[in-house]
Amino acid sequence: MPAKPHDIHTATRYTYWESNKGFTCPLCGSSLQHEYNNGGRRVETIKGSLWVVTNYYSCTNRECEMHDAFPAVYPSVLQRKRFDLDVWAKVIQHHFKHNLNYSLIVELMWDDWNVSISRGTVKHICEYFEMAGKQYMDEKVLREVKSNGKIILSLDGAQPVKNEPSLWVFSDRLTGHTLLARNLESAPAPQLKEILKEIEELYEVSIVAVISDKQRNIVNAVKAFNPNIPHVYCQYHFLTHIVEPIAAKDSHLKTTLKKAIKTLSIVVNSKMATSNELYKIFLPISEELKCAISTRGDRFEIFPGVECHDNLTYIVEKLIPFQSHSLPGKISRSLEALINALNKVVSKTQLLKDEITSLVSEFEQIRKIFGKRENRSGYIKKHVKKWVYKLQSRLKRRDLEYDPSKLKWQYPSYKLSCEDIWQQWIRLVKSYERGLFVAYDDEDLDFTNNAKEQLFHKSKHHFRALLGNENISRIFLEHGGLYSRLMDIEYSKKNVSSILLACETPLTESHRKRFTAQYATIKRTWRIREIDTGNFIKFKKNILTLEKT
Template identity: 25%
Template sequence: MVKTAKSGEPTITRHLTPERTDCPHCGGPMRADDANPRTVHTLAGITRLHLTVRRCHQYGCVARRRPYRPEAGGASVLPRHEFGLDVIALIGALRYTEHRSIPEIRAHLVGRGVTIAERTVTNLLDRYDELLAVALADDRRLRTLLGRQGRVLLGVDGWQPDVGHEVLWVIRDCLSGEILLAESLLSARHQDLGELLAAVKAACPVPVAGIVSDGQASIRKAVAAVFPDTPYQRCPFHFLREAARPIYEADRHAKKELQKTVRGVRGIERTAEGRTDPAADVIRGYCSAVRSALTDDGRPPVEASGLRLHDRLTAIHESLGRAEEKGGFRPNSGSGKASSTGGLEATLDLWLPVRTAFAWVHQAAHILGLEAPPGTVIRAKLGGLLGAMRRHRKAAGERAKGVDHFVKVSRRYWPGLFACYDTPDLPRTNNDLEQAFGSHRYHERRATGRKGASPALVLRGSARLVAGLATRRQKVTAADLAGANPAQWKQLRAALEERRQRRVERKRFRRDPQGYLKDLEIKLNQLSLPA
């Protein structure tokens, strides 16, 4: 929506003058040549700024006739912008702490007397992301913060909501929670990630005491190249999820076969519809138990939804059997015993191998979850379990290949599973960083109403993710935004704009491939013409 209302007249007038009156280069006096008037919309009202500009007129000075503007001007408004930094700070707070949509933010600002268009709100939200990201990445601030800690523990992870597009790599300090680097790359190669890790290593004023990440191959190779002697912890959750995948798939297959055989629940429910006697209530209760068991899914890698379904149906079957022995319901009374009995008997051979294999998975999860013992004890316990799995793999029957896969993946993850037990404060998993990704994605969907992830999460993620997480953690004011380095802000804004242009080009090609290629041919032919 464009701005249709006419801006009001200024109600506040401010005169700003440079604090310095002598030239910083030659020391000569600087004259007040002219005043640059500006109209700025702030939360206090429409403000008329009269900026006095000074210049040095000494012959031979390298800064002769160079304008020197008031320092306070940059603390209230950005160059060539109509709205003050306090308005930008309010837009960011409404977006990331109250999850307001763009129309809701505009309505809130209009209610406070700020005449603004929806497109302008979107643009100012981008400025908020950029300014706050630059302010938080200030070298002096990070050096002071990390210097108090004396060390850093890095968490590394990549985020790619859209397959085939950019990957947002984030390197975060696990002790302070500060994001040290966030950069979108077109690939997940370990060479590119190694450059990011090398940049963090060079800029870090204190030693890197440990690193934690998932088991992605590119991250492992990059860490090995840049931090060969640093303790490196690989997330045991990702390890168990990858190692137990065949076993979990076997559990899902057995569950599917069991669900196929459990039939007739709806027919039994119909026999109790419209009845109010106690027997009907009991029938409905057993049918609800069966439905609840059928629809309860577990989460890999430790929770086995198939075994859970089997155990619950077995409990229902035994409960009905006990009631039958005491003279209660008979199988032909519609109690649900017959519907579960056939399924349990038909799939009996599937469950023993799965139960044996999952018992080993649970033991591995229990060993890795211990906190008190040192890494040598955990290493010995897990090594003993893997040895027992190799010796008794035949006990898993048809799932012996799944046990072999578990042992194979364990060997690959082995060097990075025990660093957290010997390095103080090093997290066991990288779930905190992944939860930060999920939290931002949830808040983004809540504010925009999108069902899927927004492309801007990666396109502008290097600024938006940092700003969103920081805003929910602390209150951001106009003074915080004014502390951003102007040169770094322009550099970040140019990089984000270049990335956006690349995305626009890909969209143009999808819309009109022939026209897009024809334009490129014309440009290529023009390059071959003589100057």
């Protein structure tokens, strides 16, 4: 029999059979009897070590499943596990909620709680919870879907590794849960149709609507599966296609401006500021220019190229008053050359910027129309047709093709003219027409498949935080399906503990390669027209110092 270690000073904990039905078997009602205890074992907790003695019992009925000796479990301890549930919960929260890798968790558990735990144990805890969490979510999802009595299916695929299988995720928009995740070499319509049938059979309820992007294989699969159910085409994907040629032009604008600024003498030689008086004086302007070209945007509202152009125009306007100062000849000539160079690059790209601004205005109109989600489909269709008719009228006046059935797809490039882009927009509206307005007439239907995109993004973020930027694609492919099921779990201590206690299923070990990457980056404030970086104040101070000397 093991002896209690001398370093454990807390009272010994004993486990006993406790039930409101008394000392009787919960299966057959016969009496229970005490068999033996294990002599005790060490359990590590957040608050220190415990000595737990486990008592074993058996049913007196030889025919009962509980006739073999079974343990009375201590409330906060898993069977045959060294650490208690509090430690397990901390590890699981660190990994799944806060995206920390195994090695970092080992350090935090020691620094925060003085709990010594190996990396291998942390890995085992996390992989054990993957299976426990999947079992918990499978039961929870099945229960909630059956309660609703129907499924509104959302589906999409992501191919993180070129020429490798794609991860396809099928989820229910009513419950918000993933129903099925599968890696597919290819996803032809017949195969997707069979998966839709499989989902209905698995959950024993009907799929009453589908939300997806307008991939031909998905469209054909839904038609073959059930042509009578609504099929919503994701508005987010539609608007993304609309904005693609604008984004291509804007990207080209930013690249052109960035290249021009990086060739300026004061920027190229800014590192020489400590040894060269001229570059020291202009160092604040060099920093301001670097801020100006470090613009970032979003997909629909902020366009980095346009912002960069406006930033440079702003800098020119701020620099011109400094020409009135009494400056040494070399400084004066450098300032004039800088202003001229900036004016040249701004004026050279002005036409491209104006094109983008004009197209953005058109894009905002169609986006605003689709944003009126309190209206019915008839109202939205009417205003979309007006928007399309306006584009067609312009093309007709220019004697260009405007019939959507005769327009062909063109790759979204900065080289496309405004007329080319209008034609692509007309073609897009026509191709999306069948499923673009469906959601306006049914409150249960969503307008976008954004939740699926966010799920893929969050999954990749999780694995990137664990492994760095390398190996993300393959790990995402191998584990993304399982992780998509675990994302809906509430990672509170109470919920994590209940999931662990409900599952004693062993998990086959899986290999995960660890990769840690650290990058030293300088984040610059690019909103220089709104936020004072202090660079012009420093430059003015340099100029005033020059005038005094």
